[in-house]
């Protein structure tokens with residue numbers, strides 16, 4: 637799937653601003669951004685719930701708006717606007733058989749029963765966790781190759797989350813499906829995704845493979861003489877924490893040349909720490925002012 641120069645203007649405001657990326661089969665990609673950065677709008681655009689102000693989406697090199705049947709290769713449920721509420725799984729199955737020619741009705745019924753979801757009760761009466769699980773079962777059974785999930789694990793308890801993830805991950809592995817998942821919970825995404833798309837103010841600011849980034853990006857705690865961070869360090873690292881004498885910084889890369897230069901400042905401590913997805917994203921998504929604010933509000937600085 638190829639997304640080219642996608643933009644969306646709502647009320648004369650550019651909500652999605654010239655976004656381009658490609659999704660390969662079998663990839664699990666995280667769509668990461670803070671509240672209001674444009675994730676849901678991007679999903680709605682991809683799924684044709686909104687008209688595009690500009691740009692195109694291609695599946696198998698075909699423009700999806702000129703070959704509408706290609707929308708059956710895409711699964712997306714809008715958590716705000718959908719028509720499932722008054723329907724039971726059996727009714728939902730009927731509707732989805734119309735929408736998705738490859739819908740696997742028997743498999744859907746089996747998975748609903750196996751996961752102890754009531755077949756005849758309406759979606760509205762399901763708990764949030766049950767609704768989340770049903771959506772994931774539905775996604776799988778449409779046989780769409782591209783599954784777009786907006787905060788799918790939000791509000792699911794530990795056990796249901798595990799069930800949902802097992803279903804999704806085995807589907808990707810067995811059938812080379814592609815998942816685009818948004819989540820605020822970076823810890824949760826860290827163990828699932830291969831790649832992260834970082835969205836900020838409607839723009840795609842980063843697109844990286846986690847393996848590569850974890851190889852390159854380094855998190856370091858450091859102390860310098862006189863408790864002063866050399867400007868060379870602040871130029872090369874995003875300082876994410878200051879605790880007394882200790883500063884913690886994230887270096888987008890830490891080459892031998894940078895290390896050699898830093899050694900000239902005779903650090904008292906310069907020690908690498910394990911890095912998480914959250915660290916990487918914080919260093920890319922938040923700017924210095926936001927980081928200072930979140931540190932003042934959250935972690936202790938004494």
Ligand SMILES: Nc1ncnc2c1ncn2[C@@H]1O[C@H](COP(=O)(O)OP(=O)(O)OP(=O)(O)O)[C@@H](O)[C@H]1O
Nearest residue numbers: 646647651669670671672673674675676677678820
């Ligand atoms: N229909 C609309 N009319 C006006 N503004 C909108 C509309 N839809 C989205 N926006 C605005 O576009 C911006 C992006 O919203 P969107 O819901 O896509 O963000 P998000 O990243 O999904 O946020 P969250 O993580 O909070 O769900 C926000 O500023 C929002 O107010």
